Amino acid sequence: MIDDIWVDPAVSALRPDFAVLVMGVYGMRNGPTDDRSRAWLAEAADAAVSAEDPKVEAWREAYRAFGAKPQRTRPSVDALVRRMPPPEINLVVDAYNAISVRHGLPIGGEDLAHYEGTARLVRAAGDEPFEVTEKGEPAVDHPEIGEVVWRDDRGVTCRRWNWRQCVRTRITEETADALFLLERLAPMSLAELEAAGTELAELLRAITPGVRIESRLVNHG
Incomplete structure (x- = not known):
């Protein structure tokens, strides 16, 4: 599945x-936050990068490059490092949020049971559906023309690169098979990106011993 994931050349041109x-992860047994994942979050908070870290600032620059205002819609890692310790969601989300703030690295998680087709990072046409919840009710929004978005065959799965995920594919306590997207810009090195992936795999194996994990680096259009 992960072999088909691609990045549109228009995105690569924006940020080479x-x-x-x-990372494709199969056979997870997720569950509610517990003392173990609470400790992961607390330890990560102690070691978290600041909102002024160059790795976080790189994401604000990337947002400005496609016309977004990062003070109004913050990159996911920027928003997360401003909330210490990170919020408790569930075991798997706690695990990747802990890795995110420790490295200054945006990480997205998608439930593959609700994914349709291939994940790809593109510049939006503006008419793609984005499923959200407004005032407790399902609703459909749309990205702006030229916005950088993750999408599948059904619609947008994450707006503004990594700002907000759609309701449909978010990871819940019932998620068994998932796709994780660890997104890097300079000055983060590829070696640190790979190290973060290894750390995430270790936490996921702590949650579910024997879970199957495959990974692939995508760095061109």
Whole structure:
């Protein structure tokens, strides 16, 4: 599945330094936050990068490059490092949020049971559906023309590169098979990106011993 994931050349032209480590994880047994994942979050908070770290600033620059205002819609890692310790969601989300703040690295998680077709990072046409919840009710929004978005065959799965995920593919306590997207810009090195992936795999194996994990680096259009 991860072999088909691609980045549109229009995105690579915007930020030639962009790379994403994609991880397919199969057979997870997720569950609610517990003392173990709470400790992961607390330890990560102690070691977290600041909002002024060059790795976080790189994402604000990337947002400005496609017309977004990062003070209004913050890159995911920027928003997360401003909330210490990170919020408790569930075991798997706690695991990747801990890795995210420790490395200054945006990480997205997608439930493959609700994914349709191939994941790809593109510049939006503006008419793609983005499924959200407004005032407790399902609703459909749309990205702006030229916005950088992750999408599948059904619609946008994450707006503004990594700002907000759609409701449909978010990871829940019932998620068994997932796709993780670890997104890198300079000055983060590819070696640190790979190290973060290894750390995430270790936490996922702590949650589910024997879980199957495959990964691939995608760094060009």
